[in-house]
Amino acid sequence: AQTVTQSQPEMSVQEAETVTLSCTYDTSESNYYLFWYKQPPSRQMILVIRQEAYKQQNATENRFSVNFQKAAKSFSLKISDSQLGDTAMYFCAFMKGFGNEKLTFGTGTRLTIIP
Amino acid sequence: DVKVTQSSRYLVKRTGEKVFLECVQDMDHENMFWYRQDPGLGLRLIYFSYDVKMKEKGDIPEGYSVSREKKERFSLILESASTNQTSMYLCASSPWDSQNEKLFFGSGTQLSVL
Numbered sequence A: 001a002q003t004v005t006q007s008q009p010e011m012s013v014q015e016a017e018t019v020t021l022s023c024t025y026d027t028s029e030s031n032y033y034l035f036w037y038k039q040p041p042s043r044q045m046i047l048v049i050r051q052e053a054y055k056q057q058n059a060t061e062n063r064f065s066v067n068f069q070k071a072a073k074s075f076s077l078k079i080s081d082s083q084l085g086d087t088a089m090y091f092c093a094f095m096k097g098f099g100n101e102k103l104t105f106g107t108g109t110r111l112t113i114i115p
Numbered sequence B: 001d002v003k004v005t006q007s008s009r010y011l012v013k014r015t016g017e018k019v020f021l022e023c024v025q026d027m028d029h030e031n032m033f034w035y036r037q038d039p040g041l042g043l044r045l046i047y048f049s050y051d052v053k054m055k056e057k058g059d060i061p062e063g064y065s066v067s068r069e070k071k072e073r074f075s076l077i078l079e080s081a082s083t084n085q086t087s088m089y090l091c092a093s094s095p096w097d098s099q100n101e102k103l104f105f106g107s108g109t110q111l112s113v114l
Helices: none
Strands: A003-005 A010-014 A019-021 A024-026 A032-039 A046-052 A064-069 A074-079 A088-096 A109-114 B004-006 B010-013 B019-021 B023-025 B031-038 B042-049 B064-070 B073-078 B087-094 B109-113
Touching: A003 A088, A010 A019, A019 A109, A024 A074, A032 A064, A032 A074, A046 A064, A046 A074, A074 A088, B004 B087, B010 B019, B019 B109, B023 B031, B023 B087, B031 B064, B031 B073, B042 B064, B042 B073, B073 B087
Parallel strands: A010 A109, B010 B109
Antiparallel strands: A003 A024, A019 A074, A032 A046, A032 A088, A064 A074, A088 A109, B004 B023, B019 B073, B023 B073, B031 B042, B031 B087, B064 B073, B087 B109
């Protein structure tokens, strides 16, 4: 079974600074996807970024980027120029294979952006 | 935009009651999921369905059942609610060919069992 570990329950950072959220996972699969989801106070889960394990290039979406270290099974999320609207719970998630597989989520990191 | 609607944002029930949590999606998605979210535990999959009248157990199905009589609606049923089922319940859907990359979530139902 796959496991996803987020070791930082809470983090805070000043507005406009850069913050990195950590995520590690454990799997014996060679083909898989990794995701970061954001859950703001509205409770609506939103996909932030995704990474295919077979791609060496780190995914980037505007101010959000990942550092994917496949050998170390690490998948951290970097938020640059943080904004007040980035305040949310962030969940790392894993999905094996290429078919209709379920997602396994980490325990989440509560990020607060301080004005 | 895809919309996943959960019928209640907050719900308070008594121990032993039968509880129905309803979820409706408007984008003709084949896949639907029920998760519960607890502090320090993240999201855990309860049940999922890839088609009408089809259901599969997730990681924590005990104490729950589901119903999918129509493609757009996926109901979670607590046969006899207990206090340890107090939690946030999240419904999600995705199209068959998305490989579950494109999960769309509802806004959650915070259930309190007293």
